[in-house]
Amino acid sequence: MTKQPHVLDGVAIASEIKAEVGLEVSKLVEQGITPGLAVILVGNVAASEIYVRSKVKTCGELGIFSELIAPPETVTTEEMLELVAKLNAREDIDGILIQLPLPKHVDTKRLLEAVSPDKDVDGFHPVNAGRLQSGQPGLQPCTPAGIIEVLKRARLPIAGQNAVVVGRSDIVGKPAALLLLNESATVTVCHSRTHDLAAVTRGADIIVAAIGRPGFITAEMVKPGAVLIDVGINRLTDKADVEKFFAGDEKRAATFEKKGSVIVGDIDPAAFKISSAYTPVPGGVGALTIAMLMHNTVKAARLRRGFSAESK
Ligand code: GUN
DSSP states (O other): OOOOOEEOOHHHHHHHHHHHHHHHHHHHHHTTOOOEEEEEOOSOOHHHHHHHHHHHHHHHHHTOEEEEEOOOTTOOHHHHHHHHHHHHHOTTOOEEEEOSOOOTTSOHHHHHHHSOGGGOTTOOSHHHHHHHHTTOOOOOOHHHHHHHHHHHHTTOOOTTOEEEEEOOOTTTHHHHHHHHHHTTOEEEEEOTTOTTHHHHHTTOSEEEEOSOOTTOBOGGGSOTTOEEEEOOOEEEOOHHHHHHHSTTOHHHHHHHHHHSOEEEOSBOHHHHTTSSEEOOSSSSHHHHHHHHHHHHHHHHHHHHTTOOSSOO
16 A cells, blocks of 8 residues: 655644744843834735735734735825835834735836835845845745745755756745755756656656646656645636546535635645645645744844844
8 A cells, every 4th residue: 555645734834833933022022122014905806805814913913013004906106115115114114015916007026126125024025036046044935935844844855856846936936946956955947838847847856836727737747755845726616627626525525515616726636645745725835924924024023133033
């Protein structure tokens, strides 16, 4: 009988990280410092509202001050730049998060560059991207940093492993590849123009899937025993798709009946079965993103005051 894969429980790892961050917060509070996060949410994108609510709630749980700023959909780039400049100058704000996506008429690139790199808790500023690229300490994007935490805390080897990242976004794919490289993995980055993707992924010891296409990585593309990290969150609303990915899964079928949709990652659940370890969707990498945002906020609060990144 083949060995059952190990489920990498993102919720449990996120709880562990949040407990550590909470401890760091209490040490800062003893010194009269309360870390503060400003979250900017523009317009009424339902998914963004859910994420932002969760970010603000988690701040409260860990003793981090948070301020939600919600300009109207009609806000201009200039008005947003003014808002960011004010937050950059505020002593009680350590982190500034601009929830994406922004309305089309707002210049996202210009805004992300306007955030002080020292308060860039998303790690999206070119200065922080450059620091990551050159292996210097800085604020790192939350989801990729969460992936490294999952691998390390599960004691899965990274150094010397063949890691294949599928997807080259600035937010996940590229920084994930750099973080894996900094941990001495042998890294390949694949994307929509890659020839014979399956031949590349079949050589992987670790696959990071971040392409935003439901069940895109199939079992035939995976070497038995590989570690699978699934960053995708895709909503299935078609019953045929649900049956294709979750045949025989009564729990998923019940969810679909009740809600009219279920979530699947970028990796076909059939591939999980032949892996040695995998992050489920939901309950995998997604859970880590907010925990790492909290970690970054406290890190920013410490570094801005000339302290080391962590107290120990
Ligand atoms: N929208 C979706 N994911 C993210 C994220 O990690 N940060 C921000 N700022 N916006 C997002």
